[in-house]
Amino acid sequence: xxYFVQQVINGLQIGFVYALVALGYTLVYGIVRLINFAHGDVxxxxxxxxxxxxxxxxxxxxxxxxxxVGGCALLAMAMERVAYRPLREAPRIASxxxxxxxxxxxxxFTALHQVFGPDYYSxxxxxxxxTWEVRGITLTNIQAIIFVVTxxxxxxxxxxxxxxxxxxxxxxxxxxxxxxxxxxxxxxLVISLTFALGGALAGVGGVLYGIAYPQVNxxxxxxxxxxxxxxxxxxGIGSIPGAVLGALIMGQSETLTAAYxxxxxxxGIAFLILIAVLVWKPTGILGTARTExx
Amino acid sequence: xxxSIENINVYYGRLHALRDVSLQVDRGEIVSLIGANGAGKSxxxxxxxGVLRPRSGTINHEGRDLAGLPPHxxxxxxxxxxxxxxxxxxxxxxxxxLLLGAYARRSRREAEESIExxxxxxxxxxxxxxxxxxxxxxxxxxxxxIGRALVARPSLxxxxxxxxxxxxxxxxxxxxxxxxxxxxxxxxxxxxxxAYMALSIAHRGYVLEAGGIVxxxxxxxxxxxxxxxxxxxxxxxxxxxx
Numbered sequence: 001x002x003y004f005v006q007q008v009i010n011g012l013q014i015g016f017v018y019a020l021v022a023l024g025y026t027l028v029y030g031i032v033r034l035i036n037f038a039h040g041d042v043x044x045x046x047x048x049x050x051x052x053x054x055x056x057x058x059x060x061x062x063x064x065x066x067x068x069v070g071g072c073a074l075l076a077m078a079m080e081r082v083a084y085r086p087l088r089e090a091p092r093i094a095s096x097x098x099x100x101x102x103x104x105x106x107x108x109f110t111a112l113h114q115v116f117g118p119d120y121y122s123x124x125x126x127x128x129x130x131t132w133e134v135r136g137i138t139l140t141n142i143q144a145i146i147f148v149v150t151x152x153x154x155x156x157x158x159x160x161x162x163x164x165x166x167x168x169x170x171x172x173x174x175x176x177x178x179x180x181x182x183x184x185x186x187x188x189l190v191i192s193l194t195f196a197l198g199g200a201l202a203g204v205g206g207v208l209y210g211i212a213y214p215q216v217n218x219x220x221x222x223x224x225x226x227x228x229x230x231x232x233x234x235x236g237i238g239s240i241p242g243a244v245l246g247a248l249i250m251g252q253s254e255t256l257t258a259a260y261x262x263x264x265x266x267x268g269i270a271f272l273i274l275i276a277v278l279v280w281k282p283t284g285i286l287g288t289a290r291t292e293x294x
Numbered sequence: 295x296x297x298s299i300e301n302i303n304v305y306y307g308r309l310h311a312l313r314d315v316s317l318q319v320d321r322g323e324i325v326s327l328i329g330a331n332g333a334g335k336s337x338x339x340x341x342x343x344g345v346l347r348p349r350s351g352t353i354n355h356e357g358r359d360l361a362g363l364p365p366h367x368x369x370x371x372x373x374x375x376x377x378x379x380x381x382x383x384x385x386x387x388x389x390x391x392l393l394l395g396a397y398a399r400r401s402r403r404e405a406e407e408s409i410e411x412x413x414x415x416x417x418x419x420x421x422x423x424x425x426x427x428x429x430x431x432x433x434x435x436x437x438x439x440i441g442r443a444l445v446a447r448p449s450l451x452x453x454x455x456x457x458x459x460x461x462x463x464x465x466x467x468x469x470x471x472x473x474x475x476x477x478x479x480x481x482x483x484x485x486x487x488x489a490y491m492a493l494s495i496a497h498r499g500y501v502l503e504a505g506g507i508v509x510x511x512x513x514x515x516x517x518x519x520x521x522x523x524x525x526x527x528x529x530x531x532x533x534x535x536x
Binding site for chain 2: 168169171172175176178179180181182183184185186187188276
């Protein structure tokens, strides 16, 4: 029993990180109906910003998060402005392919020696690891930080989307951007802000991931990106609570597979879930079928 | 002159949707734009509110040229467009929809005041303020769409087919409200397929055919015009039930 509870806690750790990334997929999809395949790479950039902030600039941990949030928000906004906005009226497939291209660009460009470099780099621990043990179940301060920071982010996102004027504008643009414009909403600005919000969450996720799994590489965003995307689809893409729920399920499935079957099955099962969802419930757990706008 | 459109041309790809359309709306008027399906009525409203960009011509509103500006800027200049099919945000509450109408107003207090005013005009919206807009009836959604436009306190309201999909009884109710809104000082440019209703409420009218204006004048004169009677009024003399 302790073993099982321990695995569930470990699953929450990775599940929460996936949630931060999955939210970016779901927010962007909700507003421009685009699967931003480069989102996992924004997460990677967040981890590298964290690495530099800690190692070279010795920033305090809160400033490390702020740097990653700011850097990733700007990167996501720039991506939208340069690559996706010009294609907004183009057929959907054009922006999808562009997203894949953007993803490859970020991975290989940052792998240049002049940028982040092609190797694996160890992510410095910004604090000593401490472990608490209660009845045979251990909890590390890293896990505690992941839980607290992620829950804070979720609360903040919920507040922004459902309680602020900007959030209302975001939901309006997501529902019908033409009519939102008629209300005086600057649609381009709202789309930009949505990308920024998704990027910021991925930045937090990148730093947390670096702290928990202390090795970074410019291709480190690929797998978590795909898993987070799967999580967003599983929960119902476009749905904010769905992305979190999907990510938590993915986290559990991963750790429980590794614990009770074998860690070699871990990724296979994750993508089996994706296929199963697409076959039997393409709208996801909390997603609603909606008629596509012309 | 509140709104003055000079020779605008609008294209959908290669389709020439509006040909040298010119029209004027004076402060305080209800002007109606009538015509058959596909004549370009909605296109004209979309060109004014910036959803479509005219290829040539000018759209002058209160002394400023709107042609080429993005919709949100035009909305903030006092032009409220109630789109065809109402365009309510079905996944938001009635109150949230109204708050979006007040989006351009920075002051929360002013927004609340405007919403209260709309609630006195449409008491049914007040009763349903916490309800999701998607659960309202067609008539209520139309009221919400008009109320949401009013919250912005526009100098010009563009109304696209407010009678669409409503029972004759409701159409009468909506048109009475439009008249009331106009008497309280809002200028209205009304697009309608129901030419009889439109000309009964409007001061003046324009007839649009295949993207061009073919006739214009006082509503009373248009109603008597044999060409209008033949093409748009059909059975005149059967007024809708009051």
